[in-house]
Amino acid sequence: MANAISRRNFLRGGLATAATVAASGVVLPQAVQAAQGDELCTVLDLSKCIGCEACVDSCRETWQDTVPDPVSPMPKPFPPRVPTQDWSKRKDVSDRLTPYNFLYVEHLDFEHKGQDVELHVPRRCMHCVNPPCTNLCPFGAGRVEKNGIVHIDEDVCLGGAKCKQACPWHIPQRQSGVGVYLDIMPSYAGNGVMFKCHRCLPLVKEGKQPQCVQVCPEQVQSIGLRPQMLAQAEALARQKATEDGADPERWRDYVYGLVENGGTNTIYVSPVPFSVVSAAIDQAHAELAPGRGKGQSEAGKQGGKRRKKGFAGRPPMHPVANSMESAENLTTALVLAPLAGLAAGFTKIFGKKPPEQQPPSEQGGQS
């Protein structure tokens, strides 16, 4: 492991710089650009990832400064027990999701079939096909573009964190003291803005690839139209199953994101089954918080206190049922739809407009 880390740090320094310099505008394939109305999907071949974190660095360099700093002092929320969350003094944190860090890499060492395995898993928003974070936002701040990109409208978000509760991976992260609520009723009408990966929407709109796809020195991620990418993922997973000594018909065991939460536009393919990857992630997370849930299974620890804490910005890779199939969520979404439209209009009219989310040219804890 020590060797792996030093190799990673070495690679990170060199490759990240080289890759970021090279990634000034790699374009999407012609066929993808021509079909901007169709859903885009990414496939991540985890067997290629060397854990260098060039993708993380590039995402941060491109987007971190688009997340504003909070006002000081921050408005006191009402009731006072409502927590404020301020990551503005910890922007350097890159080993978990924060409002200022949309992507991190989970580094895993485990044993599989008597062999030591080192696996690196980049984690960010899955861009669900039917995203509960968007469907259940009471203020209508969630957006799903025709190309499948799921993002949060900062002009509308009041930071209530319903999206984070609704997301099975608790991906969106709150920064308090920023956003439109400051211009409405700062102590009563919000708590900041929720931030997450927006799949580099401004770049994709220009026909470019997302930064983390562009800069990867190992071409771990590929992006394209959903049907082709699903076919690519299946072919790759069949190969991985065969190489792992399994029946290729068991290829779905080597895929994550295809059916999770009803299907996502982020498909991971692993050289080992995801039940093994998931257990390794649970183990790694349990080691980050020793002493929790004494006497429980690792899954129990994760499903208990850690789940309540929102996985502390490090999502697991458990099987996830389709949350929008639940009658309760469907009903809530139907009830909220018109109200969300009204609320969005209200915040648009009465709130100030934060800066446009553009790749900056020259700009300058909690769960």
Ligand code: SF4
């Ligand atoms: S992973 Fe979570 S935040 Fe991302 S689209 Fe799905 S529900 Fe929303």
Ligand code: SF4
């Ligand atoms: S797609 Fe863009 S915003 Fe999302 S993790 Fe990659 S670089 Fe960051």
Ligand code: SF4
């Ligand atoms: S996805 Fe690519 S850039 Fe990111 S850690 Fe893996 S090898 Fe490095």
